[in-house]
Amino acid sequence: MRTLNGAQIVVESLKAEGVEVIFGYPGGAVLSLYDALYGEEEIKHILTRHEQGAVHAADGYARATGKCGVVFATSGPGATNLVTGIANAYMDSVPLVAITGQVASGLIGKDSFQEADITGITQPITKYSYLVKDVKDLARIMREAFHIATTGRPGPVVVDLPKDIAAAETEFIYPPEVNLPGYKYIYNGITANLTQAVKAVNQAERPVIYAGGGIIAAGAHEELIAFAEKINAPVTTTLMGKGAFPDVHPLALGMPGMHGTAYANYAITDSDLVIGLGVRFDDRVTGRLDMFAPNATIIHVDIDPAEISKNIRADIPLVGNVREVLADLLKEVEPRQHQAWLDKVEQWRRNHPLNYDQDNEVIKPQYVVEQICDITRGEAFIATEVGQNQMWAAQFYQCKYPRRFISSGGLGTMGFGLPAAIGVQLAHPDSVVFNIAGDGSIQMNSQEFATAVQYGLPIKVAILNNHYLGMVRQWQELFYDRRYSYTHMEGGPDFVKLAEAYGAQGMRVERPEDVRPALERAMAAPGTFVIEFIVDEEENVFPMVPAGGAINKMLGGGKR
Amino acid sequence: MKHTLAVLVENRPGVLTRIAGLFARRGYNIESLAVGHTEDPEISRITIVVDGDDRVIEQVTKQLHKLVEVIKLSDITQDQFVDRELVLVKVNADPNTRAEIMQIVDIFRARIVDIGRDSLIIEATGDSGKISAIETSLRPFGLREVVRTGKIAMVRGAKFKNGQG
Ligand SMILES: Cc1ncc(C[n+]2csc(CCOP(=O)(O)OP(=O)(O)O)c2C)c(N)n1
Numbered sequence: 001m002r003t004l005n006g007a008q009i010v011v012e013s014l015k016a017e018g019v020e021v022i023f024g025y026p027g028g029a030v031l032s033l034y035d036a037l038y039g040e041e042e043i044k045h046i047l048t049r050h051e052q053g054a055v056h057a058a059d060g061y062a063r064a065t066g067k068c069g070v071v072f073a074t075s076g077p078g079a080t081n082l083v084t085g086i087a088n089a090y091m092d093s094v095p096l097v098a099i100t101g102q103v104a105s106g107l108i109g110k111d112s113f114q115e116a117d118i119t120g121i122t123q124p125i126t127k128y129s130y131l132v133k134d135v136k137d138l139a140r141i142m143r144e145a146f147h148i149a150t151t152g153r154p155g156p157v158v159v160d161l162p163k164d165i166a167a168a169e170t171e172f173i174y175p176p177e178v179n180l181p182g183y184k185y186i187y188n189g190i191t192a193n194l195t196q197a198v199k200a201v202n203q204a205e206r207p208v209i210y211a212g213g214g215i216i217a218a219g220a221h222e223e224l225i226a227f228a229e230k231i232n233a234p235v236t237t238t239l240m241g242k243g244a245f246p247d248v249h250p251l252a253l254g255m256p257g258m259h260g261t262a263y264a265n266y267a268i269t270d271s272d273l274v275i276g277l278g279v280r281f282d283d284r285v286t287g288r289l290d291m292f293a294p295n296a297t298i299i300h301v302d303i304d305p306a307e308i309s310k311n312i313r314a315d316i317p318l319v320g321n322v323r324e325v326l327a328d329l330l331k332e333v334e335p336r337q338h339q340a341w342l343d344k345v346e347q348w349r350r351n352h353p354l355n356y357d358q359d360n361e362v363i364k365p366q367y368v369v370e371q372i373c374d375i376t377r378g379e380a381f382i383a384t385e386v387g388q389n390q391m392w393a394a395q396f397y398q399c400k401y402p403r404r405f406i407s408s409g410g411l412g413t414m415g416f417g418l419p420a421a422i423g424v425q426l427a428h429p430d431s432v433v434f435n436i437a438g439d440g441s442i443q444m445n446s447q448e449f450a451t452a453v454q455y456g457l458p459i460k461v462a463i464l465n466n467h468y469l470g471m472v473r474q475w476q477e478l479f480y481d482r483r484y485s486y487t488h489m490e491g492g493p494d495f496v497k498l499a500e501a502y503g504a505q506g507m508r509v510e511r512p513e514d515v516r517p518a519l520e521r522a523m524a525a526p527g528t529f530v531i532e533f534i535v536d537e538e539e540n541v542f543p544m545v546p547a548g549g550a551i552n553k554m555l556g557g558g559k560r
Numbered sequence: 561m562k563h564t565l566a567v568l569v570e571n572r573p574g575v576l577t578r579i580a581g582l583f584a585r586r587g588y589n590i591e592s593l594a595v596g597h598t599e600d601p602e603i604s605r606i607t608i609v610v611d612g613d614d615r616v617i618e619q620v621t622k623q624l625h626k627l628v629e630v631i632k633l634s635d636i637t638q639d640q641f642v643d644r645e646l647v648l649v650k651v652n653a654d655p656n657t658r659a660e661i662m663q664i665v666d667i668f669r670a671r672i673v674d675i676g677r678d679s680l681i682i683e684a685t686g687d688s689g690k691i692s693a694i695e696t697s698l699r700p701f702g703l704r705e706v707v708r709t710g711k712i713a714m715v716r717g718a719k720f721k722n723g724q725g
Contacts, residue, residue, distance in 0.1 A: 119574065120577070123574070123577065123578060123581055124581060124585050127628075128628045129574075131573065131574075133573070148628060180628060181570060181631050182569065182570050182627070182628055182629045182630045182631040183628045184625070304626070305622050305625070306619065306622035306623050306625070306626055308622075309615070309618065310619060
């Protein structure tokens with residue numbers, strides 16, 4: 001039997017879970033953990049410049065691979081710096097295990113140096129959390145933590161490890177099984193409603209598929225394509241579901257909701273059957289609840305029963321893994337045509353396309369996104385920040401594959417994109433990874449340029465610099481009478497110099513004709529490359545459904 | 561409407577804060593919550609009384625179900641169940657009112673468990689209705705302190721067994 005200390009048990013457990021890369025930042029309470037990592041070959045540790053960077057990187061890694069992200073942080077300030085990232089992963093159902101150091105058991109509860117009750121602080125934003133009290137429990141806890149994080153509806157789990165327990169020794173046996181009598185994540189009860197769902201699908205005249213992040217989490221994109229083609233229904237994909245259905249597919253409607261396409265929103269509003277697949281009827285999608293698909297039967301497939309009828313009453317609920325449910329549906333439903341309905345949708349698409357006007361003078365941000373899409377053929381990994389940049393990326397980057405559009409949906413975390421891109425690039429060293437950013441967001445975690453450079457990551461950062469906190473400015477313009485209160489970002493930094501200061505390459509682009517050559521240069525460059533695009537300052541994201549409005553009542557869109 | 565939920569949970573650290581926290585942050589109204597372990601020391605029984613319409617109760621139930629420690633949860637509102645609450649009341653009692661108070665205690669089949677110079681402590685068990693009636697009857701004498709345990713409940717017969725169906 002092998003006797004190991006707590007820290008070594010953590011490392012061995014990670015290996016047993018097949019973890020290849022972890023992100024973290026050391027400190028006093030995790031000295032043993034870091035010591036256990038010293039010289040470790042099987043597990044690569046990425047040192048970020050801030051714990052928030054580490055947790056977003058682990059999150060990005062998880063989103064891009066489907067594996068569990070792992071992050072280390074020390075007690076107190078290290079752990080509290082994880083909070084935003086944990087909440088971010090929780091809102092978007094990303095599997096993540098955060099291992100935090102804690103002060104020694106005897107010092108807990110005494111306001112000791114660098115003590116923070118991280119299990120308490122993160123309770124509302126984790127799927128589960130552990131404070132390890134005995135080294136003998138540690139292997140079991142690690143096993144359970146990964147099991148809980150990755151099964152059912154995935155989510156973050158915190159393991160808080162006191163310093164003395166990391167140093168204490170015991171026999172290491174990694175439990176082959178977990179025993180959690182209260183943890184239920186496999187549901188049956190599907191069959192009764194399946195028949196009803198099949199009937200509804202067979203009878204529908206104007207069906208719309210509304211697909212979300214659950215499709216990607218379940219790896220159900222192929223089933224989704226087959227299903228949509230068989231019943232010939234248009235498919236709208238949420239921000240979290242982007243890539244679950246190819247944006248270039250003739251049945252694709254793009255994103256629904258607040259900044260969704262007009263044709264997706266019209267289609268939902270006019271439909272007689274909404275087939276919700278791995279979605280949670282988020283308020284950014286539904287808008288005013290009583291005006292959402294008012295004449296439609298609602299089928300809702302989700303692995304989390306608590307999502308059923310939380311926001312929109314489901315007529316036909318199907319609780320289960322969306323891939324399995326879709327496979328069953330696919331077998332049972334009849335092939336359909338819906339020509340009249342698809343013609344109508346096509347007409348909306350023609351009359352109300354996403355558009356913008358690129359002139360010869362000033363760069364439109366949408367143009368930059370379109371060019372990135374064109375040059376990468378819709379096959380790159382895109383990590384976005386939050387704000388207008390994110391919505392333009394969602395609208396104009398035509399994504400072909402799942403797990404390639406990495407964006408903070410539920411929490412809307414500025415500063416997510418750059419560290420997430422680091423996690424993505426580590427997972428896919430040979431793929432093209434773009435971080436589409438705003439000038440505000442990029443400054444929230446720009447210290448991570450250093451991480452990208454240290455590990456030689458060839459991330460391309462496209463900053464759409466409008467010198468504003470653009471999305472907030474847009475709301476001020478539309479709803480606060482253009483009173484631009486504290487949204488103008490004056491002064492620096494000079495992003496080119498900033499990139500160079502970190503050892504990356506940087507360049508500034510101010511004219512539309514220089515956009516494409518700059519992107520070509522960035523693509524050819526071997527290392528981290530930052531392009532600052534000086535874009536139209538007051539460009540808006542359209543269409544837009546005002547918060548709480550009906551989704552078929554959209555603002556803007558220029559030549560509509 | 562008030563619903564009574566019977567919840568069996570694994571006795572893990574933090575389970576009570578998880579449950580209470582869930583109610584607080586999702587904006588559900590806890591009327592009362594009583595907890596203690598069952599015949600199996602690894603398993604606790606929590607009785608929760610919660611106020612809300614059907615949709616709220618449906619969400620409460622589903623969200624509680626998601627908690628890793630929750631083994632079984634039943635909304636026993638529609639079932640035949642026995643419920644009890646215990647109350648301790650410290651009431652003003654001078655020689656002139658003592659007799660009258662003792663009469664009330666008798667009527668409710670409560671007990672006097674402490675006698676002070678100018679006060680009595682009364683213990684009563686019963687369903688919420690009875691407890692409230694005692695409180696109302698004693699109020700005119702001047703209530704100094706009232707402590708209630710919150711409701712505990714058990715379904716009649718063999719339907720709800722710990723650890724299984
Ligand atoms: C951490 C955080 N703080 C504040 C906000 C609120 N917020 C949403 S969008 C936005 C503006 C983003 O500005 P920028 O990154 O420059 O992007 P743009 O909208 O201009 O593309 C702000 C401040 C947020 N989402 N996240």
